[in-house]
Amino acid sequence: MQVIGFCRFSYPAEGGFQVAHSSLQERMAYLYAPDRMEERFRHFECLCLPGLRAQTDPDFLFAILVGDAMPTRWLERLAALVEGFPQAVIVSRPPGPHRQVCQDVINSLREPGQPCLQFRHDDDDAVAVDFVQDLRQAARDVAPLLDRHRLVGFDWNRGYIGRPDAKGICAELQVTPYWGVAQAIAARPGARQTIMNFAHNKLNQFMPTVTFTDKAMYLRGHNDHNDSRQKKHIKPVALPRLDAEAEAELKARFAIDADHVRQVFA
Structure with missing residues (x-):
């Protein structure tokens, strides 16, 4: 089954932002x-791309x-970062x-005429190296559900x-459903709606969904330019700094290299 990941990289859309602007120019x-x-580029290079490049199932766009x-x-810099990443x-x-x-x-x-698996992905987030593999397996596991419904989440x-910062990575494991990272849909042939037609936290209001909690599948980047953190009264999130052992675990799971993070963010 075809798998398509989708990322908006500073695309000036009409709507789609929690921060309001008075004009397109603004x-x-x-x-x-x-x-x-x-x-954005630092996070894209250090968090987003490594896990995607290292997918155990490389058959995706x-x-x-x-x-x-x-x-x-900026366009040339983006093109340089994805050079050698044929899926991009x-x-x-x-x-x-x-x-x-x-x-x-x-x-x-x-x-044309084929079912499709689609996942959304922000430029400062990461998915585990087996995400595409597990997504494809999940679709096979619930094949009867896909046969009955136009969309399944x-x-x-x-x-x-x-x-990430110049000293490495501060991070904490947590469970948050429908957060928008490591989230996907299966679309039947002919279905025009995509994963981007739905608010990530409301996906289960529009289609049957299957959830998994058995292993860490994402790292959601936290930084000053998160769109969700631009409003007033947003409290900072205190995160513990990872030690060498935890950095190694993160590298094995997401291909995120803490030494590279320190170099890029220095």
Whole structure:
């Protein structure tokens, strides 16, 4: 079954942000600000890409949506980071309605007449190296459910919240259902709605879902430019610093190299 991952990399959508902007120009100025972009690239390089590159099942596509007005310096840097990652496809689109544009991009990559597994992924998050393998196995395990329903959701709810910095990684294991990372859907042939048509925390309101809690499947990046952390009265999250043993566990599970993190964030 085809597997498509989808990532928005500073795409200036109409809607889709918890932070409001008065105009498209203001949104692009916010998205492409040098300080913000530097942070996005560091997280993308150190957290997001390693686990995807190391997937035990490499048979998937990873679509990266960017705006057609992304400055050349950032676009070239993004292309350089995914060089040698054959699953990655950078897709450029003009600003448009968030859900519609995301839906169109995902559907443009689908194999006609075939079912499809789709997962959403932010540029500062990580999935475990066996995520695609487990997603495909989960779809096989619930094949009768997929036969009966146009869309079926999958959610791995055990994972880490983590913050990288110049000293390494601060992280803590936790369980949060429908958090939007290590989350996927199975879409039947002809189904036009995609995983990006639904709020991640409301997925189970629109389709049957299957949840898994047996092992850590994600690391959700925590940083100053998280969209969900831009509102007032957001409390900081205190995270313990990982020791060498815990760093090794994180590397085995997510291919995240703490030494590389220290180098990039120094």
